[in-house]
Amino acid sequence: MAAIEAIDLTKRYGARIAVDALAFSAEPGEVIGLLGPNGAGKTTTIRLLTTILEPSSGTFTVAGTSGDRPDRIRQRIGVLPESAGYPARQTGSEYLQYAARLFGRNRTDARTVAERLLGEVGLADRGNSRISTYSRGMRQRLGIARALVNDPVVVFLDEPTLGLDPAGQREILATISDIAGRRGATVVLSTHTLTEVEEVCGAVIILDHGQLRASGPIDEVVAGTGSLRTTFLALTENPGGQS
Numbered sequence: 001m002a003a004i005e006a007i008d009l010t011k012r013y014g015a016r017i018a019v020d021a022l023a024f025s026a027e028p029g030e031v032i033g034l035l036g037p038n039g040a041g042k043t044t045t046i047r048l049l050t051t052i053l054e055p056s057s058g059t060f061t062v063a064g065t066s067g068d069r070p071d072r073i074r075q076r077i078g079v080l081p082e083s084a085g086y087p088a089r090q091t092g093s094e095y096l097q098y099a100a101r102l103f104g105r106n107r108t109d110a111r112t113v114a115e116r117l118l119g120e121v122g123l124a125d126r127g128n129s130r131i132s133t134y135s136r137g138m139r140q141r142l143g144i145a146r147a148l149v150n151d152p153v154v155v156f157l158d159e160p161t162l163g164l165d166p167a168g169q170r171e172i173l174a175t176i177s178d179i180a181g182r183r184g185a186t187v188v189l190s191t192h193t194l195t196e197v198e199e200v201c202g203a204v205i206i207l208d209h210g211q212l213r214a215s216g217p218i219d220e221v222v223a224g225t226g227s228l229r230t231t232f233l234a235l236t237e238n239p240g241g242q243s
């Protein structure tokens, strides 16, 4: 069974179509890059699939669950939103324990889960520091840990490396590969950085103006040009020069 399946998924804002009859599927354990220029519909797609937004039309399943059961989907997914906020006064460990409690863990279990996740994202030695002392990269890794607190089947990461230095980017990419490899979870990675996609993704979805331009294994998508960058530019180029 596909980890994600979208069938004619559409979101309109008045006359504007943010996502237009999107149809694709993603396999279990796959890291899938969600690509597109600014305004292409990446965040809207993630918000639809994570049940934050309701589609205007079309259907989808995530983690084997129909989109009309948002409560169940939320139990089975993890999300790092585009701009996640953190309680500055809490420590990383407290923040994760609180999240684990929200998913029904008792106090002892929540502490164990928090410790394990801090280790998984490379924050074991900073778990007892306040989040206000964390670098941007550390906050993003904490956000990824938060997204893993319920052992999700599908994880959505919206631009997790935005604004990070090369070392910070590298750490996030290693964490992402680990999530898919060790946990067997499907990861949807929205990003503008094509080299990241080449490094960690097995498949891609390319959007432009809300429409699907390509989807599938990277080697198949780039088969015509041999380069993700060339394919991306060819599929998303706007003859009018407007984004």
Ligand SMILES: Nc1ncnc2c1ncn2[C@@H]1O[C@H](COP(=O)(O)OP(=O)(O)OP(=O)(O)O)[C@@H](O)[C@H]1O
Pocket (backbone or CB within 6 Å): 013, 016, 017, 018, 036, 037, 038, 039, 040, 041, 042, 043, 044, 045
């Ligand atoms: N709440 C909203 N009301 C009206 N239009 C919206 C709303 N949210 C998004 N849009 C529009 O939908 C389109 C897709 O936006 P979306 O944020 O999904 O793109 P994106 O690919 O994530 O862009 P970026 O790379 O800039 O983050 C854009 O034209 C945007 O202006």
